[in-house]
Amino acid sequence: MEIKLGLKENWKQFSLLVLVNMLVGGMVGLERTVVPLVGTEEFKIGSDIVIFSFIIAFGVVKAFTNLVSGILADKYTRKRVLILGWIIGLPVPFLLAWGPGWNWIIAANMLLGVSQGLTWSMTVNMKIDLVGPRKRGFAMGINEAAGYGAVGLTALLTGYLAAAYGLRPQPFYIGIFYTVAGLILSVLVIQDTRRHAQLESALVTATSSGEKMHRPNLLWVFKETSFRNKDLFSISQAGLINNLNDGMSWGVFPLLFITMGVGLEGVGWIKAIYPVVWGVGQIITGPLADRVGRKPLIVWGMFVQVLGHIVIGLEFFSPLTSGLVGSVFLGVGTAMVYPALLAAVSDATHPSWRASGLGVYRFWRDIGYAVGALMAGIVAHYLGLIWAVHIAGFVTFLSGMLVWIRMKETMKK
Template sequence: MEIKLGLKENWKQFTLLVLVNMLVGGMVGLERTVVPLVGTEEFKIGSDIVVFSFIIAFGVVKAFTNLVSGVLADKYTRKRVLILGWLVGLPVPFLLAWGNSWNWIIIANILLGISQGLAWSMTVNMKIDLVGPKKRGLAMGLNEAAGYGAVGFTALLTGYLASRYGLRPAPFYIGIFYTVAGLILSILVIRDTRDYARLESAQVAQQQITEEKFHKPDLLWVFRETSFKNKNLFAVSQAGLINNLNDGMSWGVFPLLFISAGVSLEGVGWIKAVYPFVWGIGQVITGPLADKIGRKPLIVWGMFVQAIGHVVIGLEFLSPFMSGLIGSILLGIGTAMVYPALLAAVSDTAHPSWRASSLGVYRFWRDIGYSVGALMAGIVASFFGLIWAVHIAGIITFLSGLLVLIRMKEKKPYE
């Protein structure tokens, strides 16, 4: 069968991958509202750092899995790695629902981190492979809209189920459906896309890359190039880390902060849901916008909008629920602006021959942000209170946007 690059030419497989990524995102949404409260109310954990330890474990494991996912994809095909991600994720909802100690919750999040690092990375790489260079922003917008829209929907649904039937096990039943459906779809209907990347690579001139680097870039070379040697990739990587620092902070802090402020469990569910939901759906707009106006404006202003969202959460003249809801909407808008633009910027800069590995390195730094955010929040909250974890995150986010403004230069994608 002849293969061609493009969204129109590959819309059926692209649509199936969007559906699969909705299921991948839903697995993260399982934890957004309920798990921190399981730690404080069911297991009676008094330390913020210990409560946030499940996020730290998830972030570290997912980050390192991202780092090797591109290498695994190039060696064993994208489809096999996607299936492996679902297999690793199968025990997760059972452990979350019935684990009888906090250690089982940590183990569930280690498995979830591996599963997400493999499965979500593959849906990203496979969509980029299919569409080619001209529609990357749109492709990433649709991919992340599906994933984070599902995160928001599931966070809201678990909050509702928890308020009606208790913190466990009812909210986690839907995770069993997600894992089984995702595994079946990945085995039966998803096709591998590595040949599409090879086709694009063959069409690209070897510009700005030496012959040796073009043919045999090892992971160490790609890690250095993506992490600090290439100014654009460095700017993108640090912005990705700070973006997910916000997510990691809010994941642990928001349920505890707003419950302590008198917000109901359903209200916390709405606050937790609106952030990833706006983040997800907004990317349907910001993804193609990144193709039209460039990556840098969306990244810079997206970081600034997130910083404003943190300020709103601290406003005392609003009720806790309203400040949380408005602040979360602004966080979602800002994240929607940066997320597809960051992924597309990496794809613009990295050559197709080492793009999967570069995306893995970028996603390593981005998802380390979960752990950094949770650790920062735990330490700051222990000394100054939960609200100061929000304030510190806002300051760091603003500085990150300034760094992108200064260091990053718009780059035309490979065509």
């Protein structure tokens, strides 16, 4: 069968990958509302740092898995790595539902981090492989919309299930469906896309930064993406700070709003609205990144997130309303940033090492989960939960300014 690049030419496989990434995102959504409360109410943990340890474990493991996912994809094919990710994720909902102690929850999150690092990385790489260079923003917008839309809807559903049936085990039953369905689809209907990447590699002479085709080792890619290339450095730090916000909100928001008198259903809505707006918004911002460029969306997306922190941190309205409005701003800002960052990395890396470059970027981005949770735990211990929101807003502003000053536009006109 002849290999062609483009969304129209590969729409069936693209659509199936969208469905798979909805299941991938749903696995993260399982934890957004319920797990912090399992720690405080079921296991009676009083330390914020200990409570947030499950996010730290998830973020660190996912980040390092992202780092090697590109190498694994190039060596063993995208499809095999995708299947492996689902197999590793199979025990997660069972551990979350019936784990007898907090260490079991942390173990579940370590497995979830590996699973997410493999499955989500592959859906990103495979969609980029299929569509080619002209529709990268659109492809990433659809991919992340599917994933984070499922995160939000699952967070909302688990909030209602927890309010109706208790914190465990019922809210985690849907995770069993997600893992089984994701594995079946990945084995039976998803096709590998490495030949599409090889076709594009043969057609590309140089990237937006002038980089020509070669096959560098991971150390070279890590240095180039992390600090040697100023555009990739700007992108990587923005990704880290963006997920710092998510890691902070993941742990802080359920505890903060419960102490403010918001019920489980209300917390579920607050935790759902952020990733739902984030996800659905990328249907618009992904294609927009292909029209106006990457940099404007990254810079102004960071500043819109700052507005979300201000609304929540200064409590302009009632606790529930502040949480909802602030989460909308956080979601809109993240929707602007997310597909633009992924598309910008793809612009600045040659197809011959793009999977590894995306892996390094996603390493820094997802380390943000751990950094955000650790920062929130320390700050909450000494200053209170609300100060974690203030500090996250301040560093987000600094990150947006750095992109504004240092990064040049990566999209080819």
